[in-house]
Amino acid sequence: xxxxxxxxxxxxxxxxxxxxxxxxxxxxxxxxxxxxxxxxxxxxxxxxxxxxxxxxxxxxxxxxxxxxxxxxxxxxxxxxxxxxxxxxxxxxxxxxxxxxxxxxxxxxxxxxxxxxxxxxxxxxxxxxxxxxxxxxxxxxxxxxxxxxxxxxxxxxxxxxxxxxxxxxxxxxxxxxxxxxxxxxxxxxxxxxxxxxxxxxxxxxxxxxxxxxxxxxxxxxxxxxxxxxxxxxxxxxxxxxxxxxxxxxxxxxxxxxxxxxxxxxxxxxxxxxxxxxxxxxxxxxxxxxxxxxxxx
Numbered sequence: 001x002x003x004x005x006x007x008x009x010x011x012x013x014x015x016x017x018x019x020x021x022x023x024x025x026x027x028x029x030x031x032x033x034x035x036x037x038x039x040x041x042x043x044x045x046x047x048x049x050x051x052x053x054x055x056x057x058x059x060x061x062x063x064x065x066x067x068x069x070x071x072x073x074x075x076x077x078x079x080x081x082x083x084x085x086x087x088x089x090x091x092x093x094x095x096x097x098x099x100x101x102x103x104x105x106x107x108x109x110x111x112x113x114x115x116x117x118x119x120x121x122x123x124x125x126x127x128x129x130x131x132x133x134x135x136x137x138x139x140x141x142x143x144x145x146x147x148x149x150x151x152x153x154x155x156x157x158x159x160x161x162x163x164x165x166x167x168x169x170x171x172x173x174x175x176x177x178x179x180x181x182x183x184x185x186x187x188x189x190x191x192x193x194x195x196x197x198x199x200x201x202x203x204x205x206x207x208x209x210x211x212x213x214x215x216x217x218x219x220x221x222x223x224x225x226x227x228x229x230x231x232x233x234x235x236x237x238x239x240x241x242x243x244x245x246x247x248x249x250x251x252x253x254x255x256x257x258x259x260x261x262x263x264x265x266x267x268x269x270x271x272x273x274x275x276x277x278x279x280x281x282x283x284x285x286x287x288x289x290x291x292x293x294x295x
Contacts, residue, residue, distance in 0.1 A: 013115060173204070209249055
């Protein structure tokens, strides 16, 4: 059984839920999935801002439907975290589906992409009526696709990193077997070619994180198709996330890229967009090609 009490949300997702509650208080006194869509449009940061700009009529369409399409009389009032007011059963189902999406993509936090995909997956009559005729594919792509991001290194400074039991170092050729085994076990075979490209370089552009001599994470740059200036891939074992390991690995790479006089770092097909926004001030490249779904 899915336990909503244990669900963790990104800061942006929390704000979306709060905006949804504010709109529900003005209208139905009960939170419905359409209020979550309105909350996303009122967020105005990151991909939420892009959705607002790309689909400018959407917010007016949703406001109109909130007032014209009334709630079903048999709808249940449910108390569901992290909301402070009652929600509909359909909203509870959205959160449950978002948790499943987060798990499917092996992520720790529910993000805006998970929420939006879960909304459009709902089959209840009221949600179906609310989203009828909307450009589902456009909304889902903008909100849940991986995106290219950019970091300026002109004035970059390496942050203060707290000391822990985790050790960080450059990868060596002797790490090849253990590193590739770790990557394939934790993330599949999709990154193996990039890892091999990095290991073939004279100055290997890969950093690894170890604890008690056990590999728990890695980060690379200049390895994907050997393209200069591209950061990634990066990965941390699921059991060691939310400890700052990925943050430190990211900055190890950015520091070295700056030392090589790179003006910018491009984070290709970033999944955890909000992580990179906070960790290094990365921004989504406008009109960048939408990648695979990130959840």
